[in-house]
Amino acid sequence: MIEIDGAKGGGQMLRTALTLSTVTGKNFRMTNIRGSRKDAGLKDQHLQAVKMAKKLCDAKTEDVEFNSEEIVFKPGNLRNEALNADIGTAGSVNLVLETVLPVTTQLDEDFSAEISGGTDVRWSPSSLHFRQVKTELLEQHGFKGSYEVEKTGFYPKGGGTARLETVSYSMERLDLVDRGELEEVELTVKASNSLEDEEVAEETLEALRSELEVDVPVKESFEYVDSVSEGSVSLLKASYENSVAGFDAVDERGQRAEQNAFRTVTQFEQFRGSEACVDSFVADQLIVFLALVGGEVSIRELTDHVETNLSVVEKFGKKVGYERKEGEVILRR
Incomplete structure (x- = not known):
């Protein structure tokens, strides 16, 4: 039984453990789930992740309930099954x-x-x-x-x-080390239909455009969609010769488009100033793929998310190492 202490991490540690347990057939127990969060324990989305993984390998589980801070996952044989879930x-x-x-x-x-x-x-x-x-x-x-x-x-x-x-x-194998030159930037905004009269999507695009300074083509698009709750979301996508990076913001009512645009573009500029090949949001998500298929990925920095995720894959015998270099960290397996 693999023992994992989740005290220093969040939900990513659990998701990685579920994936690798499902694939490798190795049992695990995780304690102190999401211990670094104020609302520690399993929430609705984590419960659904456990249930989906369970269906994919006919696993036996213990303590899978709302707010539980410990679970046991014992996978069976991997199988393919269409999955449906409602987080609620x-x-x-x-x-x-x-x-x-x-x-x-x-x-x-x-x-x-x-x-x-x-x-x-x-x-x-x-x-x-x-x-x-x-x-x-x-x-x-x-x-x-x-x-x-x-x-x-x-x-x-x-x-x-x-x-x-x-x-x-x-x-x-993942080959994400040299991103190459920036070729294009794409700005995308999606907002609720109820915000169309206020032109929230157009205002968000204008705010992003005013903050952005690049000498490559910039594409823009927006759409209004049906939704139960009001909101909007924007993405700055940077396409390089050998990679792509993204910086998004979910706007809740009462926030100024200019503030979100400034944060989004600032994140992009910090990324541009590094040698990283992928953005920090996707960096820790690719670790499990490195564990499964191998390769190299260049990230901007070794965050707490990345370090805790690396500790989980090592528990399953799939160590992913790293090398610090100027302006980047290379993850390698």
Whole structure:
């Protein structure tokens, strides 16, 4: 039984452990789940991640309940099963999908998962980032599939639905070290239909445009969508010769577009000033792929998220090392 102490980490430690347990068939017990968070323990989105992983390997579990700070996961044989789940809150559907997406590297049949909840909520990857950045990076290395938002879900009610589908594919080793030159920037905004009269999407685009200073082509697009709760989300996507990076912001009512635009562009500029190949948001999410298929990934810095995630993969016998260099850290397996 692999023992994991989650006291210093968040939900990413649990998601990584679930993925690797499902794939390797190794049992684990995690204590102090999300111990670094004020609201420690399993929340709705974490419960759904456990349940999805359980279905994919017919696992036996213990202590899987709301607010539980300890679980035991004993996987059976890996199997392919269409998954459906409803978080029931605005919990992030994309964080739940982070658990099952890496498992598809081991499947030899088509796969699908549909999850309802929050598609664009704070403290998690937005649907724009998931579709335009993460899946694009994976496609560069053999991933074949699609991610679609059937309905957008903002905080506090959620009510959105996202669908992930994959076809049988062979994942290549990750080669994300030299990003090359910046070729294009794309600005995308999505907002609730109820905000169209206020021109929130157009205002957000204008704020981003006014903060941005680049000498490459800049594309812009926006759309208004149906949603239960009001909100908007924006993404600055930077396309390089050999990689893509993204910087998003979920705007809640009462926030100024200028403030979010400034933060988004500041994150982009910090990234440009480094030698990193991927943004910090996707950096820790790629560690589990490194554990499964190997390769190299250049990130800007060794964050707490990255370090705790590295400790989890090592528990499963899939050590990912790192090398500090000027302006970057190279993760390598």
